[in-house]
Structure formats: C-alpha cells, structure tokens
Amino acid sequence: MSAAPVVVLIGPMGVGKSTVGQLLAERLGVGYRDTDDDIVAEQGRTIAEIFVDEGEPVFRAIEKQAVQRALTGHDGVLALGGGSILDEDTRALLLGQRVVYLSMDVEEAVKRTGLNAARPLLAVNPRKQWRELMEARRHLYEGVATVVVTTDGRTPEEVTQAALDALELKDA
Ligand SMILES: Nc1ncnc2c1ncn2[C@@H]1O[C@H](COP(=O)(O)OP(=O)(O)O)[C@@H](O)[C@H]1O
Numbered sequence: 001m002s003a004a005p006v007v008v009l010i011g012p013m014g015v016g017k018s019t020v021g022q023l024l025a026e027r028l029g030v031g032y033r034d035t036d037d038d039i040v041a042e043q044g045r046t047i048a049e050i051f052v053d054e055g056e057p058v059f060r061a062i063e064k065q066a067v068q069r070a071l072t073g074h075d076g077v078l079a080l081g082g083g084s085i086l087d088e089d090t091r092a093l094l095l096g097q098r099v100v101y102l103s104m105d106v107e108e109a110v111k112r113t114g115l116n117a118a119r120p121l122l123a124v125n126p127r128k129q130w131r132e133l134m135e136a137r138r139h140l141y142e143g144v145a146t147v148v149v150t151t152d153g154r155t156p157e158e159v160t161q162a163a164l165d166a167l168e169l170k171d172a
C-alpha cells in the first residue's frame with residue numbers, strides 16, 4: 001500500500017536530521033525512519049564501507065532506491081541522507097511533501113562532524129569540503145523545502161519545537 005511521510009527532514013551532514021527526526025516522531029506520536037539506516041540494513045555494511053568499496057556513484061544509486069521506497073512506504077517522520085537531494089527524480093518526489101530543511105553555518109558543521117570518520121565526504125579538511133558541498137547544494141535544499149529551520153545555537157529539542165512551529169503542527 002502507498003503511504004507518504006508526515007514530515008521529511010533534509011539538510012547537510014551533521015545538521016541533526018537523525019537526532020531531530022527521532023524527537024519529532026516522538027512528539028507527533030508517529031514512527032521514525034532514516035534512509036541511511038535502511039541502506040546499512042539492506043547492504044549489511046556501513047555507509048563509509050560502501051563509499052570505499054564501490055565509490056560515490058554506486059552509493060547514490062543505492063540511496064535513490066532507498067529514498068523512493070521510503071517516500072512511498074512510510075507514514076511517519078523520514079530523515080534523508082544529506083546528499084539525497086542531488087538526484088533530480090528525488091527532488092521531484094519531494095515537491096509534493098512537507099519538507100523541513102535544517103540549516104547551520106560552517107563552524108557549527110565542523111563542531112558536529114569534523115572528527116567523525118563515519119562521514120566519508122568530510123574526512124579530509126572538513127571546513128573546506130563542507131563549504132564546497134553547500135555551494136553545490138544550498139539551492140537544491142532551498143528549492144524543495146517547505147520551511148527552513150536554523151539549528152545554530154539551538155539544542156535538538158529547541159530545533160524540534162521550531163520545526164513544529166514552522167509547520168504549524170501540534171503534538172500527538
Ligand atoms: N542541535 C544540535 N546541537 C548540537 N549538536 C547536535 C544538534 N543536533 C545534532 N547534534 C549532534 O550532531 C551530530 C550529528 O547529528 P545527526 O542527527 O547524526 O545529523 P545528520 O543526521 O543530519 O547527519 C550528532 O553527534 C548529534 O548528537
């Protein structure tokens with residue numbers, strides 16, 4: 001049966017999609033799903049291993065399938081991987097959805113992801129790489145977002161509340 005998520009979270013690596021997604025699901029009394037987790041479960045290896053073993057284009061193809069399945073088969077909160085909006089078909093699917101773009105500035109990004117080897121795209125010189133990623137992606141995030149929620153200087157709980165307010169949604 002086809003279903004659509006109540007909220008989809010997008011934004012760059014480390015902005016808090018997975019953390020806030022779980023809190024948002026609790027507040028709304030719905031299930032939580034994360035496409036990175038789906039990929040790891042389906043592939044039986046980590047995201048970093050897929051990047052190293054097969055390269056980014058293969059990861060993106062796997063990700064595209066995982067995102068399409070989740071967008072049509074989940075009715076709770078859905079957190080996407082940060083790069084999933086690079087795919088044009090995925091962006092087209094997102095246009096009909098309630099999408100929250102979580103944003104942050106570069107210093108916050110380095111604090112949250114800089115030393116974390118689980119994110120292969122930021123493994124070397126995270127500040128420069130993050131800036132380049134955002135130059136390529138910012139307009140794509142903004143183009144599919146229903147609302148933008150800034151996370152700088154906010155706790156995950158505060159970000160969750162700001163997202164509920166921006167969407168005019170109430171707790172379960
Ligand atoms: N609002 C926040 N303030 C400070 N740290 C945060 C915040 N949201 C998430 N984090 C931390 O940043 C890291 C990345 O969060 P995560 O939810 O995995 O991001 P994403 O799924 O967007 O990559 C985690 O260590 C998490 O605890």
Ligand SMILES: O=C(O)C1=C[C@@H](OP(=O)(O)O)[C@@H](O)[C@H](O)C1
Nearest residue numbers: 012013014047081082083119120
């Ligand atoms: O932005 C990206 O290209 C990526 C983001 C990651 O997910 P998070 O955004 O949850 O960290 C993960 O899918 C992979 O490392 C690639």
Ligand SMILES: [Mg+2]
Nearest residue numbers: 017018036079
């Ligand atoms: Mg995540």
